[in-house]
Amino acid sequence: MRPVEFTTEEIVNAGQELQATGRNITGFALRQKIGGGNPSRLKQVWDEYLSSQAEVTAEPVAELPPEVADAVAAVSKSLADRLMELAVEVNDKAVKAAERRVTDVIRSMGEQREQAERELFDAAQMVEELEARLDESREQAADLDHQLAEVKANNQAQAVELAQVKERLAIIEDERNRYSQQVEQMRAERDTAREESAMLRGEVNILQAQSSELMRTFGTSRTQAAKKS
Numbered sequence: 001m002r003p004v005e006f007t008t009e010e011i012v013n014a015g016q017e018l019q020a021t022g023r024n025i026t027g028f029a030l031r032q033k034i035g036g037g038n039p040s041r042l043k044q045v046w047d048e049y050l051s052s053q054a055e056v057t058a059e060p061v062a063e064l065p066p067e068v069a070d071a072v073a074a075v076s077k078s079l080a081d082r083l084m085e086l087a088v089e090v091n092d093k094a095v096k097a098a099e100r101r102v103t104d105v106i107r108s109m110g111e112q113r114e115q116a117e118r119e120l121f122d123a124a125q126m127v128e129e130l131e132a133r134l135d136e137s138r139e140q141a142a143d144l145d146h147q148l149a150e151v152k153a154n155n156q157a158q159a160v161e162l163a164q165v166k167e168r169l170a171i172i173e174d175e176r177n178r179y180s181q182q183v184e185q186m187r188a189e190r191d192t193a194r195e196e197s198a199m200l201r202g203e204v205n206i207l208q209a210q211s212s213e214l215m216r217t218f219g220t221s222r223t224q225a226a227k228k229s
Helices: 008-020 027-034 039-053 066-154 156-228
Strands: none
Touching: 008 027, 008 039, 008 156, 027 039, 027 066, 066 156
């Protein structure tokens, strides 16, 4: 199935919401916020948005006196060394935190996949069991047909026994039909569940997009109202 593509507006809205809560904006955070998408593409769209919002204004700067420039240079070197140490520490913490988040996501996905596989395995076993019962019922029905033919050929006096055999045959035939209906119903329910799951994912994506749009509209309205007041 083709992966769901999210618009730039949806990605930017998700990034702004994360930014408002003070969270780090990563590809995985954006993916979790909007419910899907390629983390690399989501982060690229967000970075392009930030670049488009950046404004650099060049202003004339007065030159520093030599003694001030030397002092600034000394302080700058010390500050640069300290900033480098802090940058290394922050980067190490960020990398470890990201690795933990990725590990948690992978573990959660693995658990969900294992659960789905167990459920599918159980359903497959149930279908196989019903099909085996259906085959057994067919074999029993075939055997009873053969017995019925022999009874008719041997002695008409065994009409009572023949009636009993017919009754047994009808019961088995009903069971076979019931098993057949159960198998067909389970297959239909499985297909319906898959279709409903796909529809629900589509509806969730639509609701998320609508929610983002409503939040953006509400924010714009509040801004306009504040300007008017």
